[in-house]
Amino acid sequence: MKKIIFGIAFIIFFSFLIVSAINMRTFGEPTISEMDDYFIENAQSETGANNVVTSIVFDYRGFDTLGEATVLFTAVVGVVALFRGVKK
């Protein structure tokens, strides 16, 4: 009984995957992307940096990078707290 239920669920799940794979767009033709076009057009003149990826990471979405840096800092604090009993 259990195997039959699992088999039916697997077939339904896999059919969803196949249908979405058939409906996928052809390679190299993305969906409508006004945001990407804006970045590619204006990033160089607005931020002055040639590397558009860096200008997105550190300028347009700097708040996200602040979160990443804080996560790394928290990880270091956790490691140091875990090994706090070890003498030098």
Place this chain on the structure above:
Amino acid sequence: MKEMSRIVKTVTNFVYGFIIIFGFYIIAHGHLTPGGGFQGGAVVGSAFALLLVSYGSLNSKKFLKEDIFSLFEGFGLILFIVLGFSGLGITFFYNFLANSGGWFGDTAVIGVNPGDMNTGGVIPLMNIAVGLEVLSAFGVIVLTMARGAEFTKKKEKS
């Protein structure tokens, strides 16, 4: 940790300086070439891990000290936050140095070009801050874990 063989130590002595210089290059050119603070910091941290693994003992090189690394890490994060707050006249994380003519303030040439170091506004400074933080985070984690492993081994022997 045990020391590794003489071959590994010799190759490490040749290579680790180049790895550190390459990492600092990636950090400093983050606004022109692929890479940036996180990636360059990871490269420099891998050089520290290489030194620690090949030499085994913790204080083989004098500059590998946890206190200095933790100082640099706090400094990097605070510099990043201060740079974010200093654009607060307009918005948080505003690029107030770009196209202003001062530090890193030249306007970039539009189009495909090799680029100029003196552009990018606040982005190179943020790259340096994040790179400093990431490399010292790697150093602190590696040094602390190696010390813990040594301590555990000593305790198991006694």
